[in-house]
Amino acid sequence: MKPRLVFVHGVGGPRDxxxxxxxxxxxxxxxMRAAGHSSMAEALSDGGIDCAFVYYGDLFRPPQAQGALVEVEDERSAExxxxxxxxxxxGLSERLPDTPEDEQDLIRAQVLxxxxxxAAPxxxxxxxxxxxxxxxxxxxxVLSVRLFRGLGQWAAPKLMVRDLGQVARYLARREDDGTQETLDTRIRNRLVRELTHGTTVLVAHSLGTVVSWETLHEHPSPVRLLVTLGSPxxxxxxxxxxxxxxxxxxxxxxxxxxNFFDSDDPVAVRPWLENDFAPNGAQVRPDSRRVDSEGFWVHPAVLYLAQPGVAGPIAEVLHAARNGER
Structure with a gap:
């Protein structure tokens, strides 16, 4: 039986x-190749690993109100x-030195x-x-000055607010579709369909880490390795x-x-999850590890996945499962 790898995406616009x-x-x-696991990279490419991509972006339909400034539909989500x-x-403020080291640090502190x-109430x-x-x-x-490396992809304020608004809408647990299923439930249901087939490795990014964590509690399916990337x-x-x-x-x-994070990732503002998450009955707790990507925008999942430090452990678990090892 092939090992199974499930991907869960995060915030953002519609995607294929x-x-x-x-x-x-x-x-x-x-x-994987960079980590010395070329055979598993080939297995991933030629179908030797059963892969699935959980997509739920279509559920973030545009708001009903014409001319809405952002994609939130009620006051609770907006709050x-x-x-x-x-x-x-x-989180960005906490990354600045206590004493500004140069004029740019001073500008960053003032802008934040x-x-x-x-944003205050x-x-x-x-x-x-x-x-x-x-x-x-x-x-x-905050986007008026390009002095924050991690904010690179948010080329416009509306994109930043849209992405954070999706997290807010999920956590608001509203937007009933008429069948008493709220938005967050409908999103988790997309992952439940894939978990029913069995999962060796579950890789979740951004908002997808919240979706995956809650789904695995609600529908306890065995997963050898949970990988969270750029998690809020x-x-x-x-x-x-x-x-x-x-x-x-x-x-x-x-x-x-x-749990992997880049120190410049604006979504993973407090990345050491072992400080806040208790272990399960088998004493498994999150193991947070830093990676460093190049460029002005370090949040995308593909940048994390291309890191040898991320791909290597995934390859090892898939290899063990493929060979029947526990």
């Missing part, structure tokens, strides 16, 4: 699931969006302080439009306290959990 699967497999194969934005800004003030402002406008203003401020699970203000179940712990049937 077939094309994305090929792109992710290609990046992972590159990383969470602002809190998430502040968490990202706070201004943006956080714009204002009791006199209520309603989705007012909250959305505040989020866009804060995003515009450690956002203690918004994400961690809203996870289900509480208190956060490693899903019971996960045999190993590797």
């Amino acid at each position: 699931a077939v094309g994305e699967l090929a792109h992710w497999k290609s990046a992972l194969a590159k990383g 969470l969006l602002l809190a998430l934005l502040d968490d990202v800004l706070a 302080a201004h943006a956080r003030a714009e 204002h009791p006199q402002e209520q309603g989705v439009m007012a909250l959305a406008r505040r989020a866009l203003n804060a995003a515009t401020t 699970l450690g956002m203690r203000t918004v994400v961690t306290p809203r996870l289900v179940p509480q208190p956060p712990r490693t899903p019971e049937r996960v045999g190993e959990w590797l």
